[in-house]
Amino acid sequence: MSLPIHATPTERLFYWGVRIFSAIVLLFLIAPILVIMPLSFNPEPYFSYPLSGISLRWYHEFFFSERWLTTMKNSMIIAVATTILATFLGTLASLGLTMTRIPGRTFIMSILISPLIVPVIISAVGMFFFFARMGLTSTFLGIILAHTVLATPFVIITVTATLQGFDRSLLRAGASMGANPTEVFFKIMLPLIMPGVISGGLFAFVTSFDEVVVVLFLASPEQRTLPRQMFSGIREIISPTITAAATVLTILSTAMLVSLEFLRRRNERLRGIRS
Amino acid sequence: MATGVLTSDGIPLKVKLKRAERRTKLKALGLVVPLFIFILFSFVAPIGNLLLSSVYDPSIKTLLPNTVASLDQWDGEGIPDEYAFAALVQDLKTAQKDEKVALLGKRLNYEISAIRSKIQSAARKIEKLEQGPYKQTVLDMEPALGTRHFWTLLKRSGSSFTPHYLLNTIDMRINQDGKVEAMPQDRSIYIGIYGRTLLISLTVTLATLLLGYPVAWLIANLPTRSASLLLIFVLLPFWTSLLVRTTAWFVLLQDNGIINDALIAMGLTEEPLKLIFSRFGTIIAMTHIQLPFTLLPIYSVMKTISPTYMRAARSLGAGPVYAFTRIYMPQTLPGVAAGCLLTFILSLGYYITPALVGGPTDQMISGVIADSMNRDLNWGKASALGAVLLMATVILYLVYDRLVGIDKMKLG
Structure with missing residues (x-):
């Protein structure tokens, strides 16, 4: 979209105004994340420029100290378990929800999606009361269950979206050629909806890996996760290790974004959408 | 057939x-x-x-079982007679033995101010009482146990359901005659918290709309290649951990942090501005975090608007401003509604960001809930405030469902 020759002065002003304004807004969006990255190489424990040198001190602290390492391990265990559970349950439910018009579909859907909308603090406090009675607080299982609740809505949303674009006549074609329902599912349907399932799983992973409020209430020091450690890194002991942690996490989420974009393109290609 | x-x-x-x-x-x-x-x-x-x-709390009934039971025969006039005091003495002795008096004092203190220490000292003295009649002895010992307020509270506790916590969240209380009345001005705090939460959420929603709308328009109207590039600027922060973004703002807003350094270097201010632990810090960090949530739905609606409408309007003689406001903008309203509602709903429940970069006395409702859980250990209050927040969220969720449809919610 370029500016036509006959543009009026108002249009010219508008054209450049929007561009400059957008540049500032996009800078506002990206700058805070980029600005703290170099700070993680600061040899001094300060949060300000100019740097007095380059040091991997905080990365050393992050990757080799017992405190940070354990939290990283805990986060991984919880996030992987959550991803498996949420993807499995969420994909099954999405298959059911899109298979046919089941009675009360809207109601069921709004219950299943509601953990996304209910403020986390309410879920966390409610789960704390309820799980405490069953001895699930201060256990990995409790946190995994809680995170699965928060993560399944993302799986449902992505997988149902994929399934809505799925051509059901392929299933009938498979069946008419003699495949039994199991074969049809595993050989035809699953490979085609796989990109959607994987991106649902990625969402689930990120949800769990980032979550801190539920962990604040349900976890004891043994289940302390990386975000929880960053939370106390900001609140209690202000240590520049948080900038190293933030940088590592940003790189992780960039990798995540790239794989999602790749999956989206693959999904479109599989569905025959050319762009 | x-x-x-x-x-x-x-x-x-x-x-x-x-x-x-x-x-x-x-x-x-x-x-x-x-x-x-x-x-x-x-x-x-x-x-x-x-x-x-938030409405069920059997603790008084559990801690003072005999007293509460004995009050069945009290008609509620004046204060009860010897039988109730005898039961109270018996219950307090048990409570003292089980070390439950502190718990009882804390619970009673929610409804009658400053009774905690009185009940504790009374329990210590009562421990040594051998025999009755108790009424006069107890009254001489601790006049606070002879007030109507105390006894009407115990009588109400016959039912484990109490409206106390919910009333408290709207700055009301039950007075000594069992009537609901407004909290005195100096103890009304919750209405202020709701107001603050709403104000911060509205400001953030408005800020994200003002910042996001033009950007969404630009991205929707650029050729695919440049649009994808710009979208990455929006999606990367969207995908970055909330805690990372909060950390970034925590670092940027420090008194000797980058923003203050830059402002001083440019000569705009001499003293570092109070950016962190302030309302400003909360709003700017929340706006940064919520911006993609508002922007993306607007963008996806704008993508579907055909440019021919604008051309038609212009060719029919509408000026650029008129065509934009009368033809283009109304078509983007579904996206605006979806994005703003989502941001508003999510903003109402913010906890981590205000807790880390906001002022300690400027917490939003979620922060107050967390404090009542962790600091005050007042679970009834936490539950009641949670109920209020949940109700507000559910209403907005229904509006969102009506306007946008939950199954149309898109991610990324």
């Missing part, structure tokens, strides 16, 4: 089809059931339980 089309095994096709349909429906339900039960157990039940504990 009317014969329809029969299948090979002699059953009417209609019946057979119905059966097949029912089987598919059952299969579909069977797939949904595991998750549904899981969500009922790990989410709906805990929240139901939370709502219940």
